[in-house]
Amino acid sequence: MNLPVRTEGLTKRYGGLTAVRNLDLTVRAGEVYGFLGPNGAGKTTTLRMLLGLIRPSAGTVRLLGRTPGAGRLTGVGALIEGPAFYPYLSGRDNLRVLARYAGVGADRVAAVLDLVDLADRAGDRYAGYSLGMKQRLGVAAALLKDPRLLILDEPTNGLDPAGMADMRTLIRRLGAAGSTVLVSSHLLGEVEQVCDRVGVIARGELVAEGSVDELRGAAGLRVLADPPEQAVARARELVGADRVRVVDGGLELTIAPERAAWLNAELVGAGLAVRELRPRERDLEQIFFDLVERGTADVA
Numbered sequence: 001m002n003l004p005v006r007t008e009g010l011t012k013r014y015g016g017l018t019a020v021r022n023l024d025l026t027v028r029a030g031e032v033y034g035f036l037g038p039n040g041a042g043k044t045t046t047l048r049m050l051l052g053l054i055r056p057s058a059g060t061v062r063l064l065g066r067t068p069g070a071g072r073l074t075g076v077g078a079l080i081e082g083p084a085f086y087p088y089l090s091g092r093d094n095l096r097v098l099a100r101y102a103g104v105g106a107d108r109v110a111a112v113l114d115l116v117d118l119a120d121r122a123g124d125r126y127a128g129y130s131l132g133m134k135q136r137l138g139v140a141a142a143l144l145k146d147p148r149l150l151i152l153d154e155p156t157n158g159l160d161p162a163g164m165a166d167m168r169t170l171i172r173r174l175g176a177a178g179s180t181v182l183v184s185s186h187l188l189g190e191v192e193q194v195c196d197r198v199g200v201i202a203r204g205e206l207v208a209e210g211s212v213d214e215l216r217g218a219a220g221l222r223v224l225a226d227p228p229e230q231a232v233a234r235a236r237e238l239v240g241a242d243r244v245r246v247v248d249g250g251l252e253l254t255i256a257p258e259r260a261a262w263l264n265a266e267l268v269g270a271g272l273a274v275r276e277l278r279p280r281e282r283d284l285e286q287i288f289f290d291l292v293e294r295g296t297a298d299v300a
């Protein structure tokens with residue numbers, strides 16, 4: 001499989017503090033990957049190692065098949081530390097400066113301004129831009145060299161809801177155009193709407209990796225029926241013991257929610273009093289919280 005980003009056993013220690021521990025991260029070609037974790041979890045440290053800005057204490061990084069290092073980041077665009085722009089130059093002139101430095105044609109400047117939806121305001125001074133516009137200009141700068149892989153560190157940090165929505169739209173657009181994007185965030189709601197897969201990091205360790213649906217867990221039904229012991233026994237007979245769990249005094253069944261009527265009829269037919277039967281809703285924020293706090297979440 002084509003893996004633009006692949007780390008194995010990636011570890012960074014700062015004195016006695018292990019900021020990143022034994023991280024195996026994979027980003028697939030063409031996907032938008034959300035790298036998720038609370039503040040201080042180790043996201044920036046990881047991204048800095050990916051880009052060769054700091055050296056790992058242990059482990060390996062492969063970025064577009066190469067080991068990152070000085071001058072070896074061809075094909076990678078990144079927005080990691082707030083980009084440095086000239087405040088009194090316009091957004092367009094700032095990009096022109098960068099384009100000249102990067103050996104990129106001026107036509108590319110107009111193209112990336114369009115991509116990040118700044119064409120209308122490209123002639124305005126950078127100093128007058130909103131934070132969201134500044135961030136989008138940062139993404140435009142990262143896109144100048146038409147990278148195969150784009151790495152964005154918390155691009156929505158500090159933005160108001162409208163700015164966040166604009167950034168989400170931009171990331172979705174980049175994903176739809178086939179770019180591979182690795183975007184970090186401490187807000188699950190931010191990435192779940194735009195990412196194909198997410199990796200969750202807590203205290204320097206990857207505690208989950210998969211699609212948002214995988215993280216959310218399989219769909220199911222929650223049932224309250226009396227007497228409870230008999231309800232458990234009957235449910236296990238009906239759908240298999242491995243699909244039935246007892247949670248908070250009720251049953252959780254990993255079966256398609258459309259089978260609710262059938263299940264109800266079977267339980268009632270067995271003489272049970274069904275008090276409640278509803279689709280099991282998985283609160284993503286709760287799953288994230290469990291992952292981050294305990295390092296585990298029941299995703300069954």
Ligand SMILES: Nc1ncnc2c1ncn2[C@@H]1O[C@H](COP(=O)(O)OP(=O)(O)OP(=O)(O)O)[C@@H](O)[C@H]1O
Pocket residue numbers: 014017019037038039040041042043044045046154186
């Ligand atoms: N240069 C450094 N020297 C010492 N400790 C550091 C250094 N850089 C980061 N750390 C520590 O490593 C841990 C991970 O920090 P990191 O910035 O990678 O987290 P993060 O997930 O990006 O969080 P944030 O969203 O707040 O930036 C933190 O405890 C931080 O204090």
